Amino acid sequence: MIEQIIISIFFGILAGLFSGLVPGIHINLVATLLFINSSSLLSITTPINLAIFIISMTMVHTFLDFLPSIFLGAPDEETALSSLPGHRMLLKGLGYEAAKLTAIGCLIGTIAAMILSILFIKTAPIFYPFLDKYMVFILIILSFFLVLTEKGMKSKFFAILIFFLSGTLGYFTLNLTTIKQPLFPLFTGLFGSSLLTISFLKNVRLPEQKITKSKIKKEEIFKALGLSIFSSSLVSFLPGVGSSQAATIASMFKKISEKTFLILLGMINSMTMLLSFVALYAINKPRSGVAVFVGKFLPNISLNQLYSLFIVALIVSIMAFLMTILIAKNFSRFISKINYKKLCLVILIFLIILTPIISGWLGLIVLAVGTSLGIYCSFIGIKKIFLMGSLLLPVIIWAI
Amino acid sequence: MTAKKLTRVSLIFSIMGITLIIFLSIFSEPKKILIEDINKNLLDSYVKIQGTVINIEKIRSHESCFLIIRLKDSSGSIDILDYENSDLRLNQNIQVIGKVSEYKNEIQIESKKIGLEND
Numbered sequence: 473m474i475e476q477i478i479i480s481i482f483f484g485i486l487a488g489l490f491s492g493l494v495p496g497i498h499i500n501l502v503a504t505l506l507f508i509n510s511s512s513l514l515s516i517t518t519p520i521n522l523a524i525f526i527i528s529m530t531m532v533h534t535f536l537d538f539l540p541s542i543f544l545g546a547p548d549e550e551t552a553l554s555s556l557p558g559h560r561m562l563l564k565g566l567g568y569e570a571a572k573l574t575a576i577g578c579l580i581g582t583i584a585a586m587i588l589s590i591l592f593i594k595t596a597p598i599f600y601p602f603l604d605k606y607m608v609f610i611l612i613i614l615s616f617f618l619v620l621t622e623k624g625m626k627s628k629f630f631a632i633l634i635f636f637l638s639g640t641l642g643y644f645t646l647n648l649t650t651i652k653q654p655l656f657p658l659f660t661g662l663f664g665s666s667l668l669t670i671s672f673l674k675n676v677r678l679p680e681q682k683i684t685k686s687k688i689k690k691e692e693i694f695k696a697l698g699l700s701i702f703s704s705s706l707v708s709f710l711p712g713v714g715s716s717q718a719a720t721i722a723s724m725f726k727k728i729s730e731k732t733f734l735i736l737l738g739m740i741n742s743m744t745m746l747l748s749f750v751a752l753y754a755i756n757k758p759r760s761g762v763a764v765f766v767g768k769f770l771p772n773i774s775l776n777q778l779y780s781l782f783i784v785a786l787i788v789s790i791m792a793f794l795m796t797i798l799i800a801k802n803f804s805r806f807i808s809k810i811n812y813k814k815l816c817l818v819i820l821i822f823l824i825i826l827t828p829i830i831s832g833w834l835g836l837i838v839l840a841v842g843t844s845l846g847i848y849c850s851f852i853g854i855k856k857i858f859l860m861g862s863l864l865l866p867v868i869i870w871a872i
Numbered sequence: 873m874t875a876k877k878l879t880r881v882s883l884i885f886s887i888m889g890i891t892l893i894i895f896l897s898i899f900s901e902p903k904k905i906l907i908e909d910i911n912k913n914l915l916d917s918y919v920k921i922q923g924t925v926i927n928i929e930k931i932r933s934h935e936s937c938f939l940i941i942r943l944k945d946s947s948g949s950i951d952i953l954d955y956e957n958s959d960l961r962l963n964q965n966i967q968v969i970g971k972v973s974e975y976k977n978e979i980q981i982e983s984k985k986i987g988l989e990n991d
């Protein structure tokens with residue numbers, strides 16, 4: 473029994489290392505592969521062990537996910553926004569500190585989510601039906617608020633343009649019946665390969681990275697915590713809204729520094745992830761891709777099972793925190809020594825090869841269009857979160 | 873290439889590409905396969921199947937209302953979930969395009985488009 477649990481955690485951590493560090497690979501993809509092979513796996517192990525595997529992978533992924541988006545300029549949809557302050561710090565030679573701040577945020581978020589879950593389980597069955605009923609309005613209002621974060625009429629116009637262009641692309645891509653895993657080429661194009669292409673074209677040169685100690689005031693952490701609790705509880709119940717939108721909207725209400733923003737992003741990322749498992753128990757609805765699979769393995773998840781998964785999540789989070797710091801330190805050492813242009817090109821080629829394998833040949837068209845729209849968005853200086861229209865607009869259309 | 877030129881090229885390419893994807897989503901269809909060839913490897917992908925309706929069951933819950941249609945072809949039979957509640961009769965020949973999914977260890981199809989058989 474205990475050996476099986478340790479084995480599940482071990483493989484979960486390995487899978488999380490892989491999906492977190494390789495740009496473009498999402499945990500949902502690994503979970504799908506696991507699910508397809510679940511009948512043969514279940515002959516040697518139990519459903520709870522598969523759930524333990526998934527939660528271990530998820531936690532490691534949540535922490536490490538920030539590393540490629542800070543160091544490589546290849547963020548995926550969950551961390552698209554961290555590219556802004558994260559990249560800014562990287563260009564100042566503070567990549568390590570940026571990574572450390574998000575990791576601190578993730579760890580605090582994990583603990584906070586566990587405490588919050590007690591309240592959540594009690595209140596979710598009351599406020600969820602309300603949210604569900606007015607979901608379309610809430611999503612439209614949220615999108616509207618996001619547009620308001622852009623300054624000036626011209627930027628607002630372009631933000632709306634990007635929202636609708638990416639929304640149209642997303643809606644019709646998700647409607648394609650001849651493509652597998654449509655989200656993979658869509659998000660890789662919009663958020664990954666577009667930035668890599670720009671880094672490649674623009675000859676980005678990184679300064680020598682410094683290993684600095686981050687000085688963060690306690691008040692800043694509490695400020696981030698308050699904002700993240702508010703936004704995570706909302707986001708974990710809304711489809712199509714990711715942690716980066718949550719962080720942007722949260723930062724609208726209170727002025728926060730670049731560093732606090734990174735902590736906030738980490739907190740929201742781990743909180744929404746864990747709360748999506750709580751939602752599975754409290755309202756019987758999975759609110760994240762990985763929660764879908766845990767729900768399939770444990771159809772009637774009990775409170776005991778939920779808390780067992782949480783204990784695993786906490787232990788793995790502490791390990792993931794240490795791993796993130798260690799890897800970030802090593803990344804910082806070699807990133808300024810290697811040819812950044814070549815590195816971006818290699819990853820770009822890797823993503824182009826991966827796309828037809830995962831999604832079929834049509835995936836390459838989606839990847840190319842997504843990449844070009846992502847490049848356009850960067851060139852006109854509009855925040856990348858508006859590209860999330862690719863998911864928000866279809867969700868709004870389906871809900872109407 | 874100058875930044876201005878690149879901006880314009882990326883916009884034009886995006887719009888052309890989105891138009892192409894709109895066309896593809898309207899006109900492209902998955903390949904037709906036999907029911908017996910549907911397995912777990914096809915989970916989450918779309919398939920096109922053709923067959924006869926042998927049972928229709930109406931499911932009502934407080935959240936939604938949908939049909940479970942049992943479809944049979946020369947190789948076997950499978951459940952089709954129809955959230956559009958199409959107007960169908962028993963023994964009718966239909967063509968279904970839908971996504972392969974799993975419910976309680978049984979493979980099923982979530983229909984996207986149901987049409988009368990035309991060939």
